Amino acid sequence: MSVRRSVAVVTLLAPWVLPGFAVAQDVPRAPTFGVEVDIVKVTVTVFDDAGKAVTGLEREDFEVFEDRELQRIDLFAKAYEPGDDETLEVDLGLLLDTSESMLDVLEETQSAAARFLEAIPRARDLLMVFFDHDIRVSRYDSEHQQGLIRRLHDAKGGGQTALYDAITVYLSRVYGVGGRQVMVLFSDGEDSSSSITMGETLELVRSSNVAIYPIAFVSKPGRLHFATRPMAFLRQIASLTGGEMFLPTGTRTLPEIYDEIVAQLESQYVIGFVSSQGRRAKAGYRKLEVKVKKDDLEARHRDGYFATVPPGAEAPDG
Secondary structure, eight states: OEEOGGGOOOOSSSOOOBTTBOOOOOOSSOOOOOEESSEEEEEEEEEOTTSOBOOOOOGGGEEEEETTEEEOEEEEEETTSOSOOGGGOEEEEEEEEOSGGGGGGHHHHHHHHHHHHHHSOOOSEEEEEEESSSEEEEEEETTSGGGHHHHHHHOOOOSOOOHHHHHHHHHHHHTTOOSEEEEEEEEOOOOSSOSSOHHHHHHHHHTSOEEEEEEEOOSSGGGGGGGHHHHHHHHHHHHHHTOOOBOOSSGGGHHHHHHHHHHHHHTOEEEEEEOTTGGGOOSEEEEEEEEESSTTOEEEOOOEEEEEOOTTOSOOOO
């Protein structure tokens, strides 16, 4: 399905999604979404001082803070342990930039995305988004994901870039879905025609529960100097969501990147808590921090979340 440029920005709180496609509508401002004050789930990847993902930790090894206030951990799950826990199910989004600025490396990115699909374990649900000046969305369940390989190689490119709108469409589709959401973005980070701004996109990313892994392709090595702002954007959306940006230096480095992403996904922990702010809570952005009590270990996770408080639950001012 092609989402035309005039209707690319979507309202995230409305139940607008039809099976298999993204439905979009005009909105006067950037969309936002949040979660009601209930259990908050945080996906965490832990690294040692050599940058290797760490497994084998237990609930008591973690501390979780919301707005600097220590929280009680009510949920704890490990991705590397077998089980049927829906909390650990993975929904995967592949976003492929087919715009004019990517034409020099389009064939390379198409092959890269296809090889990534072959490398990563099958997701519960897979959403493919091709974008240039238009946004085209396809959805595949776990039984039909290999059918995407041919579509990847047949994708045509050209025109301006609606990167921010493509991210918006994807995040809208996975809003409110349980489990772990992962976006792998093949792009150079440039945007030339989106309906929303970079700042609005960053706010949307901050409020999502999606870990973003940009694989940043630069069509000409000399352009890297001029791509400071796009590269900074890709790096920031990875940092805000607990993901990581990768800058391949050639096709030979791609398998290492895929192995690293898979290793991170297979080593993750999901931690949940009920906010201690309770009835004195107010809607708004809440900063998250996860600490590991063991030395020389670093926890990577999303920056925070936007809370929406049910009517009547907010304490009066003063």
